[in-house]
Amino acid sequence: MTGKNTILITGSTGQVGRLIQEELTHWPHLDIVLASRKPKPHQHSAFKSVYMDYNDRDSIRSALENIDTVFMMTGYSIDMLQQSKNFVDVAKQSQLSHIVHLGACGDNDTDVAHWGWHQFIEKYIESSGIGFTHLRPEAFMQNILGYQGDNNLEKGILKSYFGNARLSWVDCRDVAKMAIQCLAHPTQHHGQTYRLGHDAKTYAEIAQIITEETGIDYRYEAEDPELFWKIAVQNQLELTYMKSIYDHYVAHAQHKIPNADATFSHFSEVTAQQPTDIRQFIRQHLSRF
Template sequence: MANGRPRILITGATGQVGSRTLDHLAGRADVEIVAAVRSAAKAAPLSARGIATVIFDLDDEATHLPALEGVERLFVVTGYTVDMLRQSKALLDNAKKAGVSHVVHLGACGRDDTTVAHWAWHQLVERYIEWSGFTWTHLRPETFMQNLLSYGGKKAVNDGVINAFVADARLSWVDVEDVAQVAALALAHPELHGGKTYRLGYDAKGFGEIAAMMTAIIGKPFRYEPLAPEVFLQSMIDAGAEMAYMGCVYEHWKRYAAGTIPGADDVFDNFPGIAGRQPVRWADFIEKHRGELDY
């Protein structure tokens, strides 16, 4: 604790959720935030904003304890490989040694009894956090609305055409901005959010419905053209992706398309109680990002 303020370490600080969580915490006078980055180059823009940084690499355990020095609260964000299991265990073991008290974990979708593999991996990490004796907040965001802007580094909407791999399935959606606000609040106020599992999904829509909303709001035609999940699988193979993880993603696209994921379109009413406002829904998101979606 520095100057009476709890020290919070943000892993994944340059990613979608981590960077926005930093934004929410950066203006607070009651906490000290530290961004975990893998290189001096990644640190530079954060340092320019006056945000403290530490060098940290999930795969290099020698960086863990120095990064965790003096840290009381930890935001755990992992990458899209099966290594997330080993990485999370090593980080949490070192966090215990360093005296961290509260852990906020960014997990994945799913009911407690999910059999979607990479969602279940995150639930195993949740159990390990609890077993390790930390106070905790588990975040389980549904599908990110931002995936409609880009997915895997590629635009998801091209000349009014949306491509996805889930046939006519309805998914539950959440704005990354809302996930980050919940993460920030859980890190700033563990006394309010400790022991809570927050499922974060607030608007259930299929891609055809989203295309129709975009047409109405933006005033140009949009349409959905579903692709076979095999297209995704081949693209990941071609890209040299880590296939233990991406094979699971392929299987869950197939299950979405077949309608065999229980609760795929579950939505929740917890956001106003957490954040004091309504969550972003699809009409809001399309309006907010119409410049990026227009063509």
């Protein structure tokens, strides 16, 4: 890397991307460009924006002009594989210096399909010769509130398809903070894979914490993963990806995913901050409960 470091944020309108934008207000010296395939999504942003579509190599090439480092996030579908190949191929041609890739949780030998797809992407980035840092967040705390547009919350009831599995949780804002550190100091974090999960809890334990913090009696209801699959089919969702989600719900409920509750210290080591725990997250979002 030279002293120059212009950073492109892909997925800038997504859950993590929006939080990266918010956190970047604390880093005014960074040269930031936001990428999106939506028309004029950043008209109220202080940052420069460009159009980019992962399915359009010309738009990728244009978006990468004068860019040194990229936060790379792809969509939730099997198309992530081809889209990531498109991006990495063009990035190599464009002589990009570094990619901070947002992947998924799981050990290297995971048999959860969509986690494995992200690991294929990691290896393809590494094989390109581009500098890299991989982020592997565990379960997003924001999914307690709702998953992909669904509202998990009814007054007094918390629902999920995970059975009584204990998961390792991370606040998306902490993922954003970690990403920015890696983007701002790419040579320092080159070649690293950082797993992000900081508080291991079951949904039943989370319901108890919500009860303690709100004074409202919350209980947990474990839903049958078959209901998730039925909804996915009825709504004509992208079923290859949804089948993987369904399979991992079943595996979690049957306690067949090793190290699902493993926690990691990478966030504190890199940011010199303490990560958000479940109780803090609940307190920050009391109005939702």
